[in-house]
Amino acid sequence: MLLVHPEISRTRYNFVGVIENECLELEYIIPALKEAGCETKIWDGQVEKKSVKSLIKSFEPDFLYVCGRTRQENFMLEYCRAAKSINERIVTMVGGIHASLCPDRLFLEGVDYVFTSYNVFNIVSVMEIELLKEQGIARLETEKKLEKVEGLYYRLGDKSKHNKAVPFDIKKLPRPDREYFYDRPDNYRYLELRHAAWVRTAFSCPFRCKFCERNRMNQGVYSKRDIEDVVDEIESIKSDNIYIVDDDFLYDSERLKQFVALLRKRRIKKKYICYGRADFIANNEQIMAELKSVGLYYVLVGLEAVSDDYLMAYDKRSGVKINEKSVRICNELGINIMGMFILDLHFKKKDFRNIYKWAKVNKLRHVALSIFTPEMNLPTYKEYSDRIITNNPSHFDYLHLVAEPFNMSVRRYYFNYYVLLIKLFLRAKRDGIYDFIDYGDYIRSFLANMVRKRKNDDK
Numbered sequence: 001m002l003l004v005h006p007e008i009s010r011t012r013y014n015f016v017g018v019i020e021n022e023c024l025e026l027e028y029i030i031p032a033l034k035e036a037g038c039e040t041k042i043w044d045g046q047v048e049k050k051s052v053k054s055l056i057k058s059f060e061p062d063f064l065y066v067c068g069r070t071r072q073e074n075f076m077l078e079y080c081r082a083a084k085s086i087n088e089r090i091v092t093m094v095g096g097i098h099a100s101l102c103p104d105r106l107f108l109e110g111v112d113y114v115f116t117s118y119n120v121f122n123i124v125s126v127m128e129i130e131l132l133k134e135q136g137i138a139r140l141e142t143e144k145k146l147e148k149v150e151g152l153y154y155r156l157g158d159k160s161k162h163n164k165a166v167p168f169d170i171k172k173l174p175r176p177d178r179e180y181f182y183d184r185p186d187n188y189r190y191l192e193l194r195h196a197a198w199v200r201t202a203f204s205c206p207f208r209c210k211f212c213e214r215n216r217m218n219q220g221v222y223s224k225r226d227i228e229d230v231v232d233e234i235e236s237i238k239s240d241n242i243y244i245v246d247d248d249f250l251y252d253s254e255r256l257k258q259f260v261a262l263l264r265k266r267r268i269k270k271k272y273i274c275y276g277r278a279d280f281i282a283n284n285e286q287i288m289a290e291l292k293s294v295g296l297y298y299v300l301v302g303l304e305a306v307s308d309d310y311l312m313a314y315d316k317r318s319g320v321k322i323n324e325k326s327v328r329i330c331n332e333l334g335i336n337i338m339g340m341f342i343l344d345l346h347f348k349k350k351d352f353r354n355i356y357k358w359a360k361v362n363k364l365r366h367v368a369l370s371i372f373t374p375e376m377n378l379p380t381y382k383e384y385s386d387r388i389i390t391n392n393p394s395h396f397d398y399l400h401l402v403a404e405p406f407n408m409s410v411r412r413y414y415f416n417y418y419v420l421l422i423k424l425f426l427r428a429k430r431d432g433i434y435d436f437i438d439y440g441d442y443i444r445s446f447l448a449n450m451v452r453k454r455k456n457d458d459k
């Protein structure tokens, strides 16, 4: 089986060489496939030089599995169709967060199966059913088996079927097979942290922020691993940098205390990146100090806004004062806090400026911006349906406007966006952060974008 992690983007903003994501989702599938006697290969569009098509031709897989996010939808469909054009007998499967939340967008020509559950063993089940079909096992029998695979979109003759997904208990996941990751020591960095291994300790998020689809993962059910098992895994990883990719790792203070105690007891010395909420940081200074002492290096925090009105509208259950306190605590402890902000569709010119001012006043050195994006599976998509200006899933990357702003033209909005980006980049340059990137190259491209008419500037 060929397991594919698509390219992020074919534009210059794919962040290759700046942030690269280990293919953890695929690495979880490999042990289950190997156990079933299946030969596997990974192709990762972030790092591979040869095309997926050439690998399909040389490897000649019987099965192709592709995962990805909304922005990668076009690539996911393209690869499946390419496989079919090379050999129509290749069985194509699609999974991952976008497939689980928008299966109808992927269950199209060229795609045989869509998985909407995180149960990796379902992929093995479908592979085995397909092999039974090859052996001429009665159709009725294979159909009955397909009916039992939860979270599956499939076809019977010309009929489309789908089985409901059930939440998956993350404790049942096997240990990921990291061979592909270890073979590429020069890849998978997170900013200055090289070769950062991804570790997942939980699915989904217990919060319900209005703009966010991450809490809908795993049918919206938060499922966490035992922390001792997590530490066992971290200890076994041959990398000094660990990127904990849970949507909210800083959630359960007792679990975090145990995490710290276990790392200390076993003398595990690594650097960590994780996501957390500002309110947790503001209310748990002592735990943050403990986490820093065992290696917490980056904490990625959805600060989202510099006004309480926006935070209320997003149902963030936090406030600007809390945001300020979280930045202060991280700065005092020497933890790098990456403040993530949403550029709302209601923004006026001053709102862009206020983000810069807020970051400067609060000494927030690392800032990440996302343009407000009504995700296709969220109520916000319906809410903004009359403002949507693009159907191209590649534009749902938080770098594009996908809906018309309220208080200025699309063009003016992008102009303000790039002015803010350039100001933040120049400030970062002065502060000497991100010194490994080519600032000039990015800034030149932002400047060009300010004056260039973009494909979705048509409104």
Ligand code: SF4
Pocket: 205, 206, 207, 208, 209, 212, 213, 214, 215, 247, 248, 277, 302
């Ligand atoms: S924004 Fe963060 S805290 Fe809110 S629901 Fe999403 S992952 Fe959870």
